């Protein structure tokens with residue numbers, strides 16, 4: 001069945017390539033679906049030919065440089081393609097059924113949205129509403145028929161209202177906005193899938209992770225004390241473990257509980 005996995009990986013590489021375009025264009029308000037918005041070099045504006053646009057292989061063939069101006073192409077582009085490609089390879093079902101195929105697309109599309117949220121927030125300190133909405137639709141399609149509303153509805157409400165209340169309280173006390181609106185919406189969306197307990201785990205662990213990384217960045221003078229740090233990447237990191245490695249996550253939780 002390795003053929004199926006190889007096909008799946010090629011499909012994943014193409015998804016990664018599309019994701020690169022989306023991550024670049026969405027926060028810059030450039031149309032994603034248009035014949036006129038062909039991929040071009042970000043330095044010289046040279047339009048890429050189809051053979052310069054093949055996921056992973058074009059980057060290797062061009063040795064990471066633009067064919068026209070020879071400037072270096074960010075290593076992140078092939079990395080995103082490779083990550084999505086490997087993810088698709090790993091999640092390929094061993095024998096096909098409609099249900100497994102549906103789950104395959106759910107995993108691939110939710111993971112891709114999380115990667116996009118991670119990188120756009122890192123670059124621009126925003127989480128586009130469209131991505132939160134898309135991820136929410138993904139989750140909703142899966143949970144509405146499989147879980148009671150006490151799981152997804154209560155999870156989403158806790159995910160949205162709890163961070164909102166803390167942020168508002170923090171604002172009243174200190175006059176500073178802690179979490180952005182995009183972060184709060186992301187918590188709400190993740191609550192749909194994770195449920196009440198899962199989303200509380202995510203909120204505490206992402207804040208914990210954010211505090212550690214933030215302290216290290218200040219300690220090593222990567223950022224100044226007052227510089228706001230994008231928070232989406234921490235939420236996404238914890239959520240990825242919860243969503244795709246639930247066994248690892250429950251082991252981490254029981255380890256933390258026992259102390």
Ligand SMILES: [Zn+2]
Nearest residue numbers: 041044066069
């Ligand atoms: Zn160029």
